[in-house]
Amino acid sequence: MxxxxxxxxxxxxxxxxxxxxxxxxxxxxCAGDASAGSDVFKSECAECHSVKEGRNKKGPSLFGIVGRQSGAIADYAYSDALKQAHWTWSADKLHEYLSQPARQANPGTKMKYDGLSDSKQLDDLLSYLSTLH
Ligand code: HEC
Known part of the structure; x- marks a missing residue:
């Protein structure tokens, strides 16, 4: 395709x-459409996440998230569950993490999100996240 x-x-x-x-x-x-992904971000993630560097909301800033180590924002108070995960947020890892409830991907996390089941939206979102550098 x-x-x-x-x-x-x-x-x-x-x-x-x-x-x-x-x-x-x-x-x-380039599997998805980054501009459609920006809308997915606004409706699914922006309540808790900013894409600005250094700006934490309920969740940590997602600036530069693709390729970042998990739990790497120094001034954000992560849960022990995420601190202990030691993941690298590759596109594949993000895909796996975001396609299911966060509490299932990382038991004990404080990210209250049930996952994005629409794979087109998820691909678009990942394309958008990879532009955040
Ligand atoms: C209801 C609030 C909320 C929503 C909605 C939410 N998150 Fe989160 N997110 C959090 C919180 C809180 C954390 C910190 C988790 C922890 O410390 O256990 C987090 C952590 C993360 C992390 C790990 C960051 C790191 O530095 O390791 C990623 C990646 C992430 N969220 C992506 C997303 C994406 C993408 C969406 C939208 C599809 C989303 N989140 C939706 C609250 C939310």
Whole structure:
């Protein structure tokens, strides 16, 4: 399947550029639509999370979350459960974590969230989260 956000790459591309687009698209991990993901973030996460660096709400800032270590914001009071998780928030790990109730993914966490069951919304959200650098 051709992923939606590889189209701008391919559209109007010629010869070698066309081939390069194909080669690069998977490397960009561009499975979702970041601008739709920003709306998902607003409705699902923004009540508790800011994407601004250094701005914690009920939950820690999610600036730079993709690739970050779990429990890494120094001035945020994490639960023991999350402190002890020692995860790296790769896109795959976030996908797994956010697709189920947080208390199931990390028993004892204080993140009260039941998970995002719509896989399109989850892909869009992950694309958006990976722009937060
Ligand atoms: C009702 C509030 C609430 C909602 C809604 C919520 N979170 Fe959280 N989130 C938290 C809290 C509180 C923590 C800290 C958890 C802990 O310390 O156990 C947290 C932690 C996290 C972490 C771990 C951060 C770190 O520094 O290790 C990630 C990632 C995360 N949330 C992503 C999300 C995303 C993405 C959404 C939306 C799909 C979301 N959360 C929705 C409250 C929430």
């Amino acid at each position: 051709i992923k939606s956000c590889s189209w701008p790459f391919l559209r109007g591309a010629l010869g070698a550029a066309f081939m390069l687009g194909w080669a690069l698209a998977p490397a960009l991990a």
